[in-house]
Amino acid sequence: MNKIKVFVVLCLISTFAYAGGYRVSTQSNKQLAMGHTGVAVVNSADVLFFNPAGIVHLENKLNISAGGFGVFSDVKFQNEDFGTFSETDSPTGTPVYLYATYKVTEDFAVGLGVYTPYGSNVTWPTDWSGSHLVNEIELSAIFIQPTLSYQLFDSVSIGGGPILAIGGVNFNRNASRTLTDEEGDRSNIEIDDTGITAWGWSAGLMFTPDDRFTLGINYRSLIDVESTEGTATFSDFPTSTLTPANGETGFTATLPLPAELTVGVSYKWDKLLLAFDYNRAMWSEYNSLDLEFGNGATSINPRNYKDSSTWRLGAQYTATEKLTVRAGYYFDESPVQSGYFAPETPRNDSNGYTFGLSYQVSPKLSIDGSILYLKFKEITESYDFFSDTGSPVPAPFEGTYKSSAFIAGLGITYSM
Amino acid sequence: MKKLNIKLIPLFIASIAILSCEEDFDNDIQDGGVYTAGEADFSKYVTVGNSLTAGYADGSLYLNGQLNSYPNIIAGQMQFAGGGEFNQPLVNDNTGGMLANGVQILPNRLVLASDGMGAPAGPARYTGAAPTTDIINKVTGPLNNFGVPGARVFHLAAPGYGSLSGVNTGTANPYYARFSSSETSTVIGDATAANATFFTLWIGNNDILGYATSGGAGVDNNELNIVDPAMQGENSITNNLVFGGVYQQLVAGLMANGAKGALVNIPDVTSIPYFTTVPPNPIPLDGPTAAFVNSNYAQYNGGLQLAAANGLITATEAAQRTINFSAGQNFVVMVDNDLTDISGSPIPLPNWRQTTSNDLIVFTAAGVLGTLADPSNPASVIGVGVPLTNQQVLTTTEQARVTNAQQSYNATIEALAAANGLAYVDARASLSQVATTGVPFNGGLLTSTYATGGGFSLDGVHPTARGYAFTANVIIDAINAQYGATLPKVDIGAYSTIQLSDTVQ
Numbered sequence: 001m002n003k004i005k006v007f008v009v010l011c012l013i014s015t016f017a018y019a020g021g022y023r024v025s026t027q028s029n030k031q032l033a034m035g036h037t038g039v040a041v042v043n044s045a046d047v048l049f050f051n052p053a054g055i056v057h058l059e060n061k062l063n064i065s066a067g068g069f070g071v072f073s074d075v076k077f078q079n080e081d082f083g084t085f086s087e088t089d090s091p092t093g094t095p096v097y098l099y100a101t102y103k104v105t106e107d108f109a110v111g112l113g114v115y116t117p118y119g120s121n122v123t124w125p126t127d128w129s130g131s132h133l134v135n136e137i138e139l140s141a142i143f144i145q146p147t148l149s150y151q152l153f154d155s156v157s158i159g160g161g162p163i164l165a166i167g168g169v170n171f172n173r174n175a176s177r178t179l180t181d182e183e184g185d186r187s188n189i190e191i192d193d194t195g196i197t198a199w200g201w202s203a204g205l206m207f208t209p210d211d212r213f214t215l216g217i218n219y220r221s222l223i224d225v226e227s228t229e230g231t232a233t234f235s236d237f238p239t240s241t242l243t244p245a246n247g248e249t250g251f252t253a254t255l256p257l258p259a260e261l262t263v264g265v266s267y268k269w270d271k272l273l274l275a276f277d278y279n280r281a282m283w284s285e286y287n288s289l290d291l292e293f294g295n296g297a298t299s300i301n302p303r304n305y306k307d308s309s310t311w312r313l314g315a316q317y318t319a320t321e322k323l324t325v326r327a328g329y330y331f332d333e334s335p336v337q338s339g340y341f342a343p344e345t346p347r348n349d350s351n352g353y354t355f356g357l358s359y360q361v362s363p364k365l366s367i368d369g370s371i372l373y374l375k376f377k378e379i380t381e382s383y384d385f386f387s388d389t390g391s392p393v394p395a396p397f398e399g400t401y402k403s404s405a406f407i408a409g410l411g412i413t414y415s416m
Numbered sequence: 417m418k419k420l421n422i423k424l425i426p427l428f429i430a431s432i433a434i435l436s437c438e439e440d441f442d443n444d445i446q447d448g449g450v451y452t453a454g455e456a457d458f459s460k461y462v463t464v465g466n467s468l469t470a471g472y473a474d475g476s477l478y479l480n481g482q483l484n485s486y487p488n489i490i491a492g493q494m495q496f497a498g499g500g501e502f503n504q505p506l507v508n509d510n511t512g513g514m515l516a517n518g519v520q521i522l523p524n525r526l527v528l529a530s531d532g533m534g535a536p537a538g539p540a541r542y543t544g545a546a547p548t549t550d551i552i553n554k555v556t557g558p559l560n561n562f563g564v565p566g567a568r569v570f571h572l573a574a575p576g577y578g579s580l581s582g583v584n585t586g587t588a589n590p591y592y593a594r595f596s597s598s599e600t601s602t603v604i605g606d607a608t609a610a611n612a613t614f615f616t617l618w619i620g621n622n623d624i625l626g627y628a629t630s631g632g633a634g635v636d637n638n639e640l641n642i643v644d645p646a647m648q649g650e651n652s653i654t655n656n657l658v659f660g661g662v663y664q665q666l667v668a669g670l671m672a673n674g675a676k677g678a679l680v681n682i683p684d685v686t687s688i689p690y691f692t693t694v695p696p697n698p699i700p701l702d703g704p705t706a707a708f709v710n711s712n713y714a715q716y717n718g719g720l721q722l723a724a725a726n727g728l729i730t731a732t733e734a735a736q737r738t739i740n741f742s743a744g745q746n747f748v749v750m751v752d753n754d755l756t757d758i759s760g761s762p763i764p765l766p767n768w769r770q771t772t773s774n775d776l777i778v779f780t781a782a783g784v785l786g787t788l789a790d791p792s793n794p795a796s797v798i799g800v801g802v803p804l805t806n807q808q809v810l811t812t813t814e815q816a817r818v819t820n821a822q823q824s825y826n827a828t829i830e831a832l833a834a835a836n837g838l839a840y841v842d843a844r845a846s847l848s849q850v851a852t853t854g855v856p857f858n859g860g861l862l863t864s865t866y867a868t869g870g871g872f873s874l875d876g877v878h879p880t881a882r883g884y885a886f887t888a889n890v891i892i893d894a895i896n897a898q899y900g901a902t903l904p905k906v907d908i909g910a911y912s913t914i915q916l917s918d919t920v921q
Binding site for chain 2: 058074076078079080081082083084085129177178179180182183184238239240241242243378386387391393394395400402404
């Protein structure tokens with residue numbers, strides 16, 4: 001009876017709408033297990049990402065943590081009016097992180113973080129009904145963040161550092177809904193660029209009035225990834241001067257990695273730690289994905305994202321000296337607005353349920369595991385800003401989407 | 417340790433509960449039950465007809481055209497509601513064209529060529545690959561699509577219409593010869609043997625179309641009262657009684673096993689760009705040129721008055737035949753065989769007149785209109801100094817013959833549909849809408865404008881894949897209405913229109 005109640009309640013919760021552009025919140029196993037809270041949680045070197053002001057609070061001189069995740073995601077699409085359906089066959093995403101901090105003096109610490117906060121891996125069946133919008137997309141970005149942290153007053157520490165972002169993109173889609181070569185193969189454009197670099201920064205503040213209560217604020221700046229050196233490959237266009245020629249050409253495009261503000265608190269009560277984070281991601285920066293090709297062709301794709309919020313709750317319980325268990329929940333509001341629902345990032349609002357534990361192998365080393373189940377409500381939406389070449393009438397791409405994602409991660413924490 | 421376990425149990429249950437929430441759609445269209453067949457049974461769908469049923473387009477039968485035939489599209493949607501496999505006599509390639517014993521007997525498909533500078537030039541035969549479909553390689557295995565390009569109603573019941581040896585002598589149809597079950601089989605016999613549970617029949621278009629596209633070169637078997645199915649000559653209009661008799665026989669054959677189905681009526685010839693692309697007054701002239709041209713026709717015009725005065729023609733006909741050009745857009749001079757023939761009279765005048773706004777100039781005349789019949793003679797401009805032939809214009813008289821037959825055929829089709837409880841598909845009304853107002857779809861407006869309208873392929877007669885998809889939707893609507901089925905329609909914007917290519921002759 002209780003089981004059924006739990007089941008029903010959880011399924012109802014998940015009927016709230018759903019998630020967040022191409023941001024992937026998997027920057028720590030410990031913290032993911034707590035709903036990816038952390039701006040006010042000093043657990044390990046992972047705090048370098050969540051709040052650079054926190055690393056000076058770490059007890060040990062040297063702290064290292066590293067880990068990775070497997071992201072298993074699936075999106076189903078169908079249109080009942082036309083009887084069309086498709087399901088993604090996306091490769092497993094593998095975000096990773098590495099943090100190291102060193103306490104130089106009691107009130108000054110330095111650190112280095114390497115992490116992958118953005119990424120997208122969506123593979124639809126080639127030539128599916130939305131192939132004029134996307135067949136396949138792979139976005140990735142590695143952030144490298146050297147960090148300084150200083151205890152300003154007894155109860156206030158600050159921290160920050162520059163971020164070097166190294167990004168890559170591969171995006172494949174058909175030229176239109178119907179253009180083919182003479183054999184009927186769909187005309188296709190693929191863009192590819194790697195090793196794009198851009199700079200940003202992160203800064204944080206941590207307020208610790210007593211041993212139990214912590215308040216944290218962190219801001220990460222906007223990083224515009226400008227692609228100018230990549231190649232665009234036009235293939236399966238017909239032999240005709242009425243269409244672009246087949247072959248490689250250059251392209252330019254800019255993809256914003258939006259600024260993000262996080263405010264959070266944690267409260268420690270004996271063996272229990274509770275944390276709450278609020279994230280605001282400034283997605284409104286992402287107005288339009290504009291591609292200009294070397295051969296003169298252009299592709300303007302309005303996105304019109306809105307700023308979006310995420311509310312995160314996490315709990316940590318030190319069960320025994322060796323075992324710590326964690327659980328969390330978050331609600332992730334999608335930045336995608338109605339009518340701009342493109343299948344390249346088919347995200348509506350999502351509910352994340354997290355769970356994890358740490359096992360202390362030795363006083364210096366612990367193993368951290370976490371799982372996240374992201375639940376998306378079924379949504380009927382459309383992308384209304386595609387028009388066939390020469391047509392004055394847009395051709396909305398509409399359908400019902402059902403997404404799900406399961407993430408499992410493993411990491412280690414080492415301190416001395 | 418016991419304490420810990422108690423705490424973990426709810427978490428464990430919660431995880432399981434979350435993971436067991438159904439990840440499928442509330443209403444998954446792949447599960448079945450979303451779409452229904454109503455009173456119909458789509459398990460074995462068989463279709464009979466002509467080029468339209470075969471998926472012929474761009475002046476040829478080629479692979480992608482067949483894959484986008486309206487029956488194949490309908491069969492795809494039927495699979496959501498109990499539909500089975502649907503096999504077509506597919507050709508080998510997208511070049512089109514057809515070989516007989518290695519010798520090409522039918523031309524390649526048409527593509528839209530550019531001028532090499534980024535502007536469209538016009539239709540041309542594709543030469544990017546050699547045709548590879550040879551009629552001597554018979555299609556084997558069960559078939560569902562018995563569409564035979566060129567077939568008229570009586571051909572479907574004619575033994576030997578699929579004889580390979582008959583192709584050489586011109587008595588058989590090469591398309592049917594590819595898949596006929598024997599040298600003496602009939603199309604309807606083969607189709608009936610397929611044991612349909614559901615069928616569509618769309619035949620009769622060529623029974624008027626050959627006459628129409630040839631500008632009325634053939635005869636009207638209704639006027640001549642020729643009721644022998646074997647005597648309906650090339651480019652003639654099939655006699656209404658012949659149509660009714662054979663059509664009834666076809667329906668009876670297809671229904672022999674209790675199958676349900678849909679009958680599709682015959683569209684207007686004025687719905688197709690072959691007759692609507694060239695305006696009746698395509699000749700621009702300035703005042704002095706018009707005066708000069710008129711002076712050349714003064715003798716002819718004078719002769720007409722004389723003929724009228726002598727009672728050879730009426731005064732009305734004399735006026736109708738009088739040729740007069742003026743500054744601006746002008747109607748063309750043409751030969752009209754339906755005018756009174758006075759070429760053997762003491763006043764021997766040719767059967768000339770100018771077109772009127774109701775005459776239909778055929779698409780193929782576009783290439784010659786305004787050009788010089790004799791390059792060394794600047795006065796030999798076709799349509800001005802030299803008339804269009806009788807075959808290049810479908811006159812109002814000829815249109816009336818076509819319409820008379822078409823209306824009779826459609827009355828037959830509608831009556832047989834009603835009498836047998838079959839769906840009646842008013843393709844005439846639907847295609848007329850495409851031709852007049854256009855039909856809006858997700859991403860545009862489907863019209864019959866040549867090349868750009870999206871509805872018709874480059875031969876100006878047969879639909880594009882998008883046009884066929886539209887047709888499929890019209891038929892699906894009729895099937896759903898008749899049988900209470902809920903087959904989904906297709907997104908016609910996802911279907912291609914014309915093929916661009918500069919790999920041409």
